[in-house]
Amino acid sequence: VLQVKLKSIMCVCVCVCVCVTDRTLVQIQDLTPAKADQLVWLRARVHTSRAKGKQCFLVLRQQQFNVQALVAVGDRASKQMVKFAANITKESIVDVEASVRKVELKIESCSQQDVELHIERIFVISQAEPRLPLQLEDAVRPDGEGEEEGRATVNQDTKLDNRVIDLRTTTSQAIFRLQSGVCQLFRDTLTNKGFVEIQTPKIISAASEGGANVFTVSYFKTSAYLAQSPQLYKQMCICADFDKVFCVGPVFRAEDSNTHRHLTEFVGLDIEMAFNYHYHEVIESITDTMVQIFKGLRDNFQTEIQMVNKQYPSEPFKFLEPTLRLEYTEALAMLHEAGVEMGDEEDLSTPNEKLLGRLVKEKYDTDFYVLDKYPLAVRPFYTMPDPNNPKYSNSYDMFMRGEEILSGAQRVHDAQLLTERATHHQIDLEKIKAYIDSFRYGAPPHGGGGIGLERVCMLYLGLHNVRQTSMFPRDPKRLTP
Amino acid sequence: VLQVKLKSIMCVCVCVCVCVTDRTLVQIQDLTPAKADQLVWLRARVHTSRAKGKQCFLVLRQQQFNVQALVAVGDRASKQMVKFAANITKESIVDVEASVRKVELKIESCSQQDVELHIERIFVISQAEPRLPLQLEDAVRPDGEGEEEGRATVNQDTKLDNRVIDLRTTTSQAIFRLQSGVCQLFRDTLTNKGFVEIQTPKIISAASEGGANVFTVSYFKTSAYLAQSPQLYKQMCICADFDKVFCVGPVFRAEDSNTHRHLTEFVGLDIEMAFNYHYHEVIESITDTMVQIFKGLRDNFQTEIQMVNKQYPSEPFKFLEPTLRLEYTEALAMLHEAGVEMGDEEDLSTPNEKLLGRLVKEKYDTDFYVLDKYPLAVRPFYTMPDPNNPKYSNSYDMFMRGEEILSGAQRVHDAQLLTERATHHQIDLEKIKAYIDSFRYGAPPHGGGGIGLERVCMLYLGLHNVRQTSMFPRDPKRLTP
Numbered sequence: 001v002l003q004v005k006l007k008s009i010m011c012v013c014v015c016v017c018v019c020v021t022d023r024t025l026v027q028i029q030d031l032t033p034a035k036a037d038q039l040v041w042l043r044a045r046v047h048t049s050r051a052k053g054k055q056c057f058l059v060l061r062q063q064q065f066n067v068q069a070l071v072a073v074g075d076r077a078s079k080q081m082v083k084f085a086a087n088i089t090k091e092s093i094v095d096v097e098a099s100v101r102k103v104e105l106k107i108e109s110c111s112q113q114d115v116e117l118h119i120e121r122i123f124v125i126s127q128a129e130p131r132l133p134l135q136l137e138d139a140v141r142p143d144g145e146g147e148e149e150g151r152a153t154v155n156q157d158t159k160l161d162n163r164v165i166d167l168r169t170t171t172s173q174a175i176f177r178l179q180s181g182v183c184q185l186f187r188d189t190l191t192n193k194g195f196v197e198i199q200t201p202k203i204i205s206a207a208s209e210g211g212a213n214v215f216t217v218s219y220f221k222t223s224a225y226l227a228q229s230p231q232l233y234k235q236m237c238i239c240a241d242f243d244k245v246f247c248v249g250p251v252f253r254a255e256d257s258n259t260h261r262h263l264t265e266f267v268g269l270d271i272e273m274a275f276n277y278h279y280h281e282v283i284e285s286i287t288d289t290m291v292q293i294f295k296g297l298r299d300n301f302q303t304e305i306q307m308v309n310k311q312y313p314s315e316p317f318k319f320l321e322p323t324l325r326l327e328y329t330e331a332l333a334m335l336h337e338a339g340v341e342m343g344d345e346e347d348l349s350t351p352n353e354k355l356l357g358r359l360v361k362e363k364y365d366t367d368f369y370v371l372d373k374y375p376l377a378v379r380p381f382y383t384m385p386d387p388n389n390p391k392y393s394n395s396y397d398m399f400m401r402g403e404e405i406l407s408g409a410q411r412v413h414d415a416q417l418l419t420e421r422a423t424h425h426q427i428d429l430e431k432i433k434a435y436i437d438s439f440r441y442g443a444p445p446h447g448g449g450g451i452g453l454e455r456v457c458m459l460y461l462g463l464h465n466v467r468q469t470s471m472f473p474r475d476p477k478r479l480t481p
Numbered sequence: 482v483l484q485v486k487l488k489s490i491m492c493v494c495v496c497v498c499v500c501v502t503d504r505t506l507v508q509i510q511d512l513t514p515a516k517a518d519q520l521v522w523l524r525a526r527v528h529t530s531r532a533k534g535k536q537c538f539l540v541l542r543q544q545q546f547n548v549q550a551l552v553a554v555g556d557r558a559s560k561q562m563v564k565f566a567a568n569i570t571k572e573s574i575v576d577v578e579a580s581v582r583k584v585e586l587k588i589e590s591c592s593q594q595d596v597e598l599h600i601e602r603i604f605v606i607s608q609a610e611p612r613l614p615l616q617l618e619d620a621v622r623p624d625g626e627g628e629e630e631g632r633a634t635v636n637q638d639t640k641l642d643n644r645v646i647d648l649r650t651t652t653s654q655a656i657f658r659l660q661s662g663v664c665q666l667f668r669d670t671l672t673n674k675g676f677v678e679i680q681t682p683k684i685i686s687a688a689s690e691g692g693a694n695v696f697t698v699s700y701f702k703t704s705a706y707l708a709q710s711p712q713l714y715k716q717m718c719i720c721a722d723f724d725k726v727f728c729v730g731p732v733f734r735a736e737d738s739n740t741h742r743h744l745t746e747f748v749g750l751d752i753e754m755a756f757n758y759h760y761h762e763v764i765e766s767i768t769d770t771m772v773q774i775f776k777g778l779r780d781n782f783q784t785e786i787q788m789v790n791k792q793y794p795s796e797p798f799k800f801l802e803p804t805l806r807l808e809y810t811e812a813l814a815m816l817h818e819a820g821v822e823m824g825d826e827e828d829l830s831t832p833n834e835k836l837l838g839r840l841v842k843e844k845y846d847t848d849f850y851v852l853d854k855y856p857l858a859v860r861p862f863y864t865m866p867d868p869n870n871p872k873y874s875n876s877y878d879m880f881m882r883g884e885e886i887l888s889g890a891q892r893v894h895d896a897q898l899l900t901e902r903a904t905h906h907q908i909d910l911e912k913i914k915a916y917i918d919s920f921r922y923g924a925p926p927h928g929g930g931g932i933g934l935e936r937v938c939m940l941y942l943g944l945h946n947v948r949q950t951s952m953f954p955r956d957p958k959r960l961t962p
Binding site: 023025043045062063091092093125126127128129132163164165166167168172173176177179180183184187191196197198199200201202203204205215216217218219220222224226233236237239240241242243248249250252254256264265267276277413414434435437438440441442443444445453470471472473474476479480481 | 504506524526543544572573574606607608609610613644645646647648649653654657658660661664665668672677678679680681682683684685686696697698699700701703705707714717718720721722723724729730731733735737745746748757758894895915916918919921922923924925926934951952953954955957960961962
């Protein structure tokens with residue numbers, strides 16, 4: 001039975017594979033007038049299909065590229081073949097042999113506007129079910145557009161529930177190709193600066209950063225936790241003489257926050273480095289890395305940026321060189337001037353962060369800046385206090401379009417001071433023993449920070465929900481697909 | 482109190498940072514006769530220290546580089562200073578100002594053999610505790626060497642318990658710099674081939690690969706699991722038109738295996754791609770990627786390879802171009818000939834894998850090969866059966882020095898066949914609904930595989946325990962540091 005089933009399912013694949021291994025498939029993006037009158041083979045999805053008398057018009061798609069194709073009754077195609085083509089469901093994958101023809105009138109609805117295909121043979125490689133849970137053209141429609149004609153848009157949960165189809169849209173393809181670029185730019189920049197990539201464990205024995213917001217894992221006969229950040233391990237690597245390290249990997253937050261910018265699992269781009277004389281050496285390394293990412297995206301991902309902008313219009317991302325660095329007290333002064341009432345040692349609320357972002361944009365014309373010297377009271381126990389004013393600390397956040405994308409600091413590298421700071425924060429010393437012990441055998445002054453990949457992509461592109469830049473987002477209410 | 486404490490702990494840092502931001506620190510590896518008679522500043526660890534009358538000899542270290550340094554009573558140093566230097570504990574971090582001097586007789590024990598430093602000033606930046614839990618020179622001593630003189634080696638648990646110190650050894654520095662290189666070579670090769678990097682979730686709602694060996698996570702009011710591989714998500718990306726994807730990230734196995742090659746958390750280098758006509762296109766992409774990694778390591782990491790070989794001697798890693806591909810039945814014939822008794826549809830045991838590795842090495846002179854066409858019965862439900870003989874499957878493993886480093890296959894891309902195969906394997910269909918549904922809307926033929934990063938590094942270097950190539954290994958008995 002399996003044998004028969006297999007033969008039927010794989011018939012095209014097998015026959016194609018056995019018979020025609022020397023066949024060359026062309027890419028849709030390469031279909032230009034230069035190929036006019038050539039006979040080509042290609043594999044593509046049926047994007048749309050419309051039968052009209054003795055003809056069937058198809059739009060064939062590969063990722064963001066598409067081309068018009070035609071099956072017409074005549075020398076090369078029978079009436080049956082036109083009917084067969086008309087019945088192929090949308091999103092099916094087909095192999096076609098076709099002649100490339102120049103067209104007089106540009107085909108505005110396709111990426112390949114100067115040619116169309118006259119199909120001579122067509123095989124279905126994989127048949128899609130007839131009812132799609134969402135339509136691709138609805139999923140890329142800008143909010144509000146076509147409302148009067150009663151055209152639908154697709155809400156976010158439907159998109160995420162059917163992510164495999166939603167990811168096929170030009171918008172999603174562009175977002176995640178750009179995201180891949182962010183990771184590459186991040187790593188390449190740091191590798192060029194002499195950083196070493198490290199891999200840190202995600203299953204940890206103790207909830208080292210205080211114990212709140214941590215997921216518990218059953219681990220054989222005991223239990224363990226999921227790391228909220230690789231920070232403690234990055235620091236151990238610095239104490240182990242790796243000097244400058246980075247890592248890219250998942251971080252986990254068991255926080256019941258249902259907002260546009262919180263995920264329970266996201267990708268951390270983490271940096272840690274020893275410095276010589278001042279923690280501003282660390283800030284400079286990080287801001288320079290961010291600037292290299294912004295430049296790389298601007299210079300190499302314009303197609304993707306434009307594609308996302310079609311559905312989600314936004315202003316181009318602005319940044320300065322060198323990066324603007326403000327001190328917390330300066331920021332407070334700007335907020336006070338704008339009428340905000342808040343105390344000197346109070347943390348910034350999300351609305352105040354956004355307001356500050358707008359004030360900074362007006363005054364300095366930048367979407368990216370560093371806020372330095374946070375009050376010590378609002379930072380974790382391992383943050384180095386400011387030696388000149390212990391009300392403040394050698395710590396910083398970085399912002400894109402008024403939202404936080406990085407949190408970092410000089411770390412306490414002295415075991416005794418670290419013990420005191422942990423005690424002050426009422427952290428169980430027994431649980432962070434291994435961490436504190438790392439600093440007992442010589443530790444250089446060091447600092448670093450952690451960047452949220454999804455936030456960087458969301459804010460660079462001017463999107464409004466971090467779920468759009470996470471392929472398979474996880475939040476308190478979503479664990480699938 | 483904090484203020485006073487801080488001032489005392491940070492005194493060097495602060496004073497150095499405030500007073501001398503224009504000071505340039507030199508790297509030990511740059512200390513050559515070209516710098517003779519220059520006065521330089523550097524920051525380094527005290528590797529060893531030996532006082533002798535009016536002199537104190539130090540060896541100063543930066544990662545794998547070290548240099549001899551001398552404090553001697555005279556014009557530039559007092560008796561007190563010699564005493565101070567002699568009392569600096571091993572592994573402390575110091576800033577020294579010193580004059581570079583050419584030496585007549587090569588200093589065999591240091592990486593910088595032609596110069597020594599005459600110290601004029603020395604500051605302790607970070608003081609190590611006097612008793613180290615292990616000695617670096619013991620941790621890099623080859624097994625058996627110096628046994629007669631009663632010299633110690635350090636057992637693996639002691640090394641791992643004190644990983645921050647163990648990672649400072651030349652062997653560990655070399656291993657993890659090479660590991661960083663493997664990741665970079667893997668990604669660069671695939672990016673050049675048009676692959677897109679993806680990020681896949683580690684917290685998943687269902688134990689999709691059968692349910693065994695999976696860690697459970699408490700997830701708010703419900704429970705979830707840690708992904709055993711990104712495979713299902715890689716496949717969804719293929720169904721979502723990303724065409725060729727890779728990812729690098731942690732994978733989790735709740736397997737109570739206490740062997741030299743099993744970890745409960747390791748780093749997966751994963752590949753998945755659509756192919757045109759034959760799954761051997763996938764095998765070729767993967768083997769070519771491995772060959773690029775081997776070449777990159779051979780050409781760019783000789784220093785690291787030599788350094789590891791000093792402690793753990795091994796033969797250079799051999800590979801062929803194109804990569805050797807054997808079919809399962811051929812391998813069985815070789816094993817039968819060597820006297821092994823096993824059935825046609827039986828899986829390879831670890832000893833038989835190793836024996837086969839030796840037979841292949843003898844016959845073909847390669848440490849890397851592909852074993853193709855495994856019996857269907859021993860592979861997961863989503864493996865594509867061989868259409869010509871359903872006793873076998875379109876699946877493969879890859880081996881380095883006789884040990885498996887990759888498992889892969891053509892995947893079933895038809896929802897109906899997948900349902901049947903899952904039913905045959907008695908997998909709860911409800912739990913893998915989202916996975917099966919991914920194939921309902923058109924899916925191209927595709928395949929891929931997952932590589933264990935730590936195993937690749939271990940076997941390339943000819944090491945014998947995967948814990949040596951995991952910075953902070955996790956196994957059923959180890960969760961710290």
